[in-house]
Amino acid sequence: MTMPLPFPPILKVGVFPERIDQKLHQTFQLFEPGDLDGDPALCERIEGIVTRSNYRIAEALIDRLPRLRIIATNGVGYDGIPVEYAQKKGVVVTNTPDVLNEAVAELALGLLLSLLRHIPAADAFVKSGAWQTAPFPLTTTLAGKRVGIVGLGRIGREIAQRLLPFRVEIAYFGRTRQDLTWDFYDDVEKLAADTDILIVCCPGGPATHHLINAAVLRALGPSGVLVNVARGSVVDEAQLCAALAGQVIAGAALDVFNEEPLGDSPLRGFSNVVLAPHMGSATNETRLRMADLAIDNLSGFFKTGQALTPVG
Numbered sequence: 683m684t685m686p687l688p689f690p691p692i693l694k695v696g697v698f699p700e701r702i703d704q705k706l707h708q709t710f711q712l713f714e715p716g717d718l719d720g721d722p723a724l725c726e727r728i729e730g731i732v733t734r735s736n737y738r739i740a741e742a743l744i745d746r747l748p749r750l751r752i753i754a755t756n757g758v759g760y761d762g763i764p765v766e767y768a769q770k771k772g773v774v775v776t777n778t779p780d781v782l783n784e785a786v787a788e789l790a791l792g793l794l795l796s797l798l799r800h801i802p803a804a805d806a807f808v809k810s811g812a813w814q815t816a817p818f819p820l821t822t823t824l825a826g827k828r829v830g831i832v833g834l835g836r837i838g839r840e841i842a843q844r845l846l847p848f849r850v851e852i853a854y855f856g857r858t859r860q861d862l863t864w865d866f867y868d869d870v871e872k873l874a875a876d877t878d879i880l881i882v883c884c885p886g887g888p889a890t891h892h893l894i895n896a897a898v899l900r901a902l903g904p905s906g907v908l909v910n911v912a913r914g915s916v917v918d919e920a921q922l923c924a925a926l927a928g929q930v931i932a933g934a935a936l937d938v939f940n941e942e943p944l945g946d947s948p949l950r951g952f953s954n955v956v957l958a959p960h961m962g963s964a965t966n967e968t969r970l971r972m973a974d975l976a977i978d979n980l981s982g983f984f985k986t987g988q989a990l991t992p993v994g
């Protein structure tokens with residue numbers, strides 16, 4: 683005889699890797715948005731939502747679930763969730779901070795080195811046999827450069843710590859000066875003007891929408907490069923494409939995009955651009971830790987009324 687699960691039914695919004703899906707199914711009775719259609723009784727029973735940061739939760743969905751008490755996202759970014767609206771309705775929102783810092787920082791470093799040393803092109807060069815007929819063009823050294831971190835938070839600090847052994851100088855932009863020896867800028871354009879490399883790792887959402895625009899890219903200059911592991915919305919993609927086409931900056935490495943998955947974008951055509959499919963936290967180890975934290979948020983909340991890592 684199977685024991686009934688001790689938690690109320692949960693709505694799963696988004697597709698999860700199989701191992702994570704299994705973990706969720708072991709703990710909760712899960713339903714998908716399609717199950718709600720034509721089943722008002724189910725809408726009445728759902729008390730939690732589990733989702734991922736690349737899915738959007740509509741206010742209308744919150745309205746459809748009168749007993750909803752918690753939305754748990756697998757990810758640190760929650761710009762896809764109408765947090766204020768949820769909180770006004772008494773719904774707790776949780777995310778999974780810290781457990782993904784290392785993976786995202788590793789990817790930022792990997793993207794930066796790939797961009798400066800043209801590693802994807804070098805790989806194609808050797809595999810195609812082109813090396814037999816010509817030398818590979820010279821690339822750029824990281825050591826000695828000045829790196830500007832846009833959003834020196836949990837992930838930004840991990841990136842900075844990993845960059846220091848490469849013998850670079852660090853500066854940062856944010857809303858508040860931190861108790862650090864690195865140069866603080868309250869103007870992102872000034873930071874761009876004073877640095878060779880800009881790494882974007884602030885949150886998405888209205889406050890940072892198109893923070894990186896044509897003026898910032900002009901300030902970064904023709905030998906400057908941009909790395910974005912934050913959110914696509916932080917960079918004005920049309921202005922970035924214009925800057926790349928006009929050699930206003932030297933190149934870009936991007937893990938995140940305005941529309942994901944990336945469609946037929948001009949970004950796919952630039953040889954001085956390295957692209958990744960929003961994979962900052964996408965390692966087996968990290969995704970399992972994120973799922974565990976999301977599950978602990980849900981189960982802890984249903985047991986005690988307290989979530990481990992609520993937002994806001």
Ligand code: NAP
Nearest residue numbers: 759833834835836837856857858884885889911912962963
């Ligand atoms: P965090 O600890 O909250 O750090 C965010 C930093 O951004 C803080 O230093 C904050 O400094 C700054 N910031 C916040 N609002 C700002 C604004 N309006 N203008 C300028 N700076 C602002 O967050 P985190 O855990 O490091 O995560 C950062 C972001 O990384 C997430 O929100 C998510 O979008 C992105 N992310 C991407 C991936 C990926 O797969 N690529 C994975 C995880 C996270 P001040 O408060 O001083 O402004």
